Amino acid sequence: MNIIRPTLLLNEEVCRANIRRMAEKARQLGISFRPHFKTHQSHAVGRWFRAEGVNAITVSSWAMAEYFAADGWNDIAIAFPLNPREHDSINRLAQTITLTLTVSNAEALEQLIPNLHHALRVYIEIDTGYQRTGIAPGNTREIDAILALIRSNEKISFAGFLSHAGHSYKARSKAEILSIHEASKAKAVAVAAHYRADYPSLIVSVGDTPTCSVADDFSGVQEIRPGNFVFYDVTQQAIGSCQEENIAVALACPVVALYPERSEIVVHGGAVHASKDLLKTDMGVMYGRVVRLQDNGWSRSVEGAYVKSLSQEHGIIHATDALLQSVKPGDVLGMLPVHSCLMADAMKAYQTCTGEHLAMMH
Amino acid sequence: MNIIRPTLLLNEEVCRANIRRMAEKARQLGISFRPHFKTHQSHAVGRWFRAEGVNAITVSSWAMAEYFAADGWNDIAIAFPLNPREHDSINRLAQTITLTLTVSNAEALEQLIPNLHHALRVYIEIDTGYQRTGIAPGNTREIDAILALIRSNEKISFAGFLSHAGHSYKARSKAEILSIHEASKAKAVAVAAHYRADYPSLIVSVGDTPTCSVADDFSGVQEIRPGNFVFYDVTQQAIGSCQEENIAVALACPVVALYPERSEIVVHGGAVHASKDLLKTDMGVMYGRVVRLQDNGWSRSVEGAYVKSLSQEHGIIHATDALLQSVKPGDVLGMLPVHSCLMADAMKAYQTCTGEHLAMMH
Numbered sequence: 172m173n174i175i176r177p178t179l180l181l182n183e184e185v186c187r188a189n190i191r192r193m194a195e196k197a198r199q200l201g202i203s204f205r206p207h208f209k210t211h212q213s214h215a216v217g218r219w220f221r222a223e224g225v226n227a228i229t230v231s232s233w234a235m236a237e238y239f240a241a242d243g244w245n246d247i248a249i250a251f252p253l254n255p256r257e258h259d260s261i262n263r264l265a266q267t268i269t270l271t272l273t274v275s276n277a278e279a280l281e282q283l284i285p286n287l288h289h290a291l292r293v294y295i296e297i298d299t300g301y302q303r304t305g306i307a308p309g310n311t312r313e314i315d316a317i318l319a320l321i322r323s324n325e326k327i328s329f330a331g332f333l334s335h336a337g338h339s340y341k342a343r344s345k346a347e348i349l350s351i352h353e354a355s356k357a358k359a360v361a362v363a364a365h366y367r368a369d370y371p372s373l374i375v376s377v378g379d380t381p382t383c384s385v386a387d388d389f390s391g392v393q394e395i396r397p398g399n400f401v402f403y404d405v406t407q408q409a410i411g412s413c414q415e416e417n418i419a420v421a422l423a424c425p426v427v428a429l430y431p432e433r434s435e436i437v438v439h440g441g442a443v444h445a446s447k448d449l450l451k452t453d454m455g456v457m458y459g460r461v462v463r464l465q466d467n468g469w470s471r472s473v474e475g476a477y478v479k480s481l482s483q484e485h486g487i488i489h490a491t492d493a494l495l496q497s498v499k500p501g502d503v504l505g506m507l508p509v510h511s512c513l514m515a516d517a518m519k520a521y522q523t524c525t526g527e528h529l530a531m532m533h
Numbered sequence: 534m535n536i537i538r539p540t541l542l543l544n545e546e547v548c549r550a551n552i553r554r555m556a557e558k559a560r561q562l563g564i565s566f567r568p569h570f571k572t573h574q575s576h577a578v579g580r581w582f583r584a585e586g587v588n589a590i591t592v593s594s595w596a597m598a599e600y601f602a603a604d605g606w607n608d609i610a611i612a613f614p615l616n617p618r619e620h621d622s623i624n625r626l627a628q629t630i631t632l633t634l635t636v637s638n639a640e641a642l643e644q645l646i647p648n649l650h651h652a653l654r655v656y657i658e659i660d661t662g663y664q665r666t667g668i669a670p671g672n673t674r675e676i677d678a679i680l681a682l683i684r685s686n687e688k689i690s691f692a693g694f695l696s697h698a699g700h701s702y703k704a705r706s707k708a709e710i711l712s713i714h715e716a717s718k719a720k721a722v723a724v725a726a727h728y729r730a731d732y733p734s735l736i737v738s739v740g741d742t743p744t745c746s747v748a749d750d751f752s753g754v755q756e757i758r759p760g761n762f763v764f765y766d767v768t769q770q771a772i773g774s775c776q777e778e779n780i781a782v783a784l785a786c787p788v789v790a791l792y793p794e795r796s797e798i799v800v801h802g803g804a805v806h807a808s809k810d811l812l813k814t815d816m817g818v819m820y821g822r823v824v825r826l827q828d829n830g831w832s833r834s835v836e837g838a839y840v841k842s843l844s845q846e847h848g849i850i851h852a853t854d855a856l857l858q859s860v861k862p863g864d865v866l867g868m869l870p871v872h873s874c875l876m877a878d879a880m881k882a883y884q885t886c887t888g889e890h891l892a893m894m895h
Contacts, residue, residue, distance in 0.1 A: 501644045
């Protein structure tokens with residue numbers, strides 16, 4: 172691999188295996204698979220999903236919805252609370268594809284309605300414990316207000332309840348993930364049960380990589396929307412969602428300086444490449460693990476080495492003596508991401524391990 | 534201002550005043566001003582510097598050097614340790630502009646030399662206390678090795694010693710900044726004194742926004758290279774480098790949900806817009822301050838409100854009751870950056886307060 176600058180390497184084989192495993196799991200469970208495309212943001216990777224039979228997707232912004240619609244995706248859900256200011260994009264997309272919005276309060280939907288000219292579906296977002304967005308399951312007054320708005324407008328149909336158990340990212344074992352999954356699912360399923368008599372075809376849509384990777388019981392759930400699993404990362408490994416060999420991306424970083432006296436290697440690869448997301452570990456704060464590049468990919472992570480800090484363009488690696496003795500300025504090391512979604516978003520392109528360039532949004 | 538999505542607002546008047554103040558300070562001190570353009574990464578903002586008489590600049594990557602060379606900048610320094618793998622870019626630029634590289638070890642320069650075909654200048658990087666990159670001032674063996682390589686090649690000329698007192702970012706008062714400035718400057722000036730007999734025209738180039746904003750004594754220094762001051766940010770305000778009214782950028786974020794029961798407002802504006810850089814305060818970790826948008830800019834920050842967490846697209850604001858009562862979904866709030874360089878890099882475009890779109894690199 173000819174690396175000149177920080178380059179986001181993508182192992183296609185590992186990535187396709189991640190996609191196949193999750194698609195197969197959904198098939199076996201008999202539920203819909205609507206993967207979240209915010210992680211990869213790439214037409215090329217999207218087509219690897221299509222090859223596994225995926226035809227409905229999730230995104231987190233209008234720009235992303237427009238980008239994937241341009242590559243032929245015609246069933247797109249926006250899993251982000253409705254911003255009524257986006258009505259032009261909403262109309263443009265709703266005119267041409269099956270569009271599903273996420274409504275997290277009646278106010279936003281009320282503001283949208285006068286500007287809505289095309290048919291769309293709506294999820295009502297339920298907060299099942301993450302406490303980021305969504306309506307508390309017991310707040311039937313707000314849910315009823317949204318359902319009344321939906322009924323008042325013939326262009327809008329009710330798709331079901333959406334939840335995101337994002338608190339699973341704070342888990343540090345499979346047992347913890349499963350416990351969050353059960354509690355979160357129970358809340359979503361109970362809300363759905365309350366409304367199913369009036370809306371027999373409503374669905375329960377859940378989705379986060381930890382629970383979708385680890386749990387097997389999705390009874391009462393009709394759709395999953397995980398995203399990060401396409402690449403996984405060091406955080407998912409720490410949570411217990413994956414093994415290190417499932418991580419499909421690594422940032423190739425030219426080595427620019429060595430400081431053996433403080434056990435540090437400095438690489439070109441900083442906050443604008445990796446993002447400043449961090450993982451707290453027993454060793455302190457970490458911004459990534461360190462791997463050696465190989466002909467068709469990269470090694471297992473180097474024991475004892477980790478990315479200890481990042482400035483705009485610099486990455487500071489805490490290195491072992493063995494690592495320090497085996498590299499010099501002009502070599503290249505790899506960084507496994509703490510958060511692959513943010514690293515991919517920062518890099519805006521991939522290079523596969525066979526040297527192919529894959530474009531991303533923007 | 535018609536805001537639909539997260540939009541990086543730039544107050545041209547405040548920004549031009551920041552540029553003018555620093556340019557005037559350098560003029561009065563009688564030293565060269567080579568501002569770092571990694572913060573704004575924009576041809577348009579670069580031209581505001583040109584209007585203040587600036588004709589030499591600093592950047593942190595080859596991509597950035599090529600971007601600014603394309604807008605007529607013909608004296609560019611790369612203040613990042615030489616990566617010899619960049620020899621094609623180095624030759625391309627060295628052929629057409631006055632190019633200055635930063636060399637932080639002999640090994641990298643040795644690898645470059647066989648591939649170098651055009652004239653360039655070299656700074657030797659000295660570590661004056663930040664402990665990120667650069668040669669320890671006492672390590673004359675490494676400095677001598679680099680100087681020997683420079684003398685061995687007629688294309689390379691020695692420009693002087695470069696240092697970056699980045700540890701000033703950890704200061705929390707003007708007194709602390711001044712103390713770091715004095716210690717750091719003394720080390721750089723002493724190294725220069727040691728070599729001045731052999732290189733009478735060598736310069737000492739220093740640069741970081743805190744010391745360049747606060748210090749007045751630059752004796753022995755011939756060039757300053759601050760960058761962040763063009764926009765400043767909440768961190769610089771906390772350090773004591775600026776006042777809040779000097780902050781020239783704010784991220785306009787549509788409000789999508791309110792949670793009065795937990796004193797939170799959720800906006801569209803997350804890690805992919807603001808970056809995950811954070812500031813530790815007495816109230817805990819903060820990702821930005823909150824302002825109200827006004828016709829020609831934004832208000833002072835709302836007392837008691839701050840950005841408490843960010844996910845990929847969501848920003849979670851800790852809000853006061855007064856703020857919660859005065860906004861609703863569909864409104865827009867502003868976020869003052871913790872780190873304006875990373876927010877600008879993430880946003881890739883500006884909108885001035887008079888509605889003009891300013892493009893950035895990429």
